[in-house]
Amino acid sequence: MEDVATPIHWWHGEQDGNVKPSAGRAVVARLPHATAHVVDGGHTLLFADPDPILAALV
16 A cells, blocks of 8 residues: 555545444555545445535545
């Protein structure tokens, strides 16, 4: 993962019951161009507040 050169925006819900936030932080730590966005919420962040996630895509 250390060779990934593409900028990555990693969104993770602090209350995610499917993928622990610590797992997301471990992935982001290995990606050299990653930005972590840890927010309040669970696994379905896109449905709860899609605007900031979609804005990062443009």
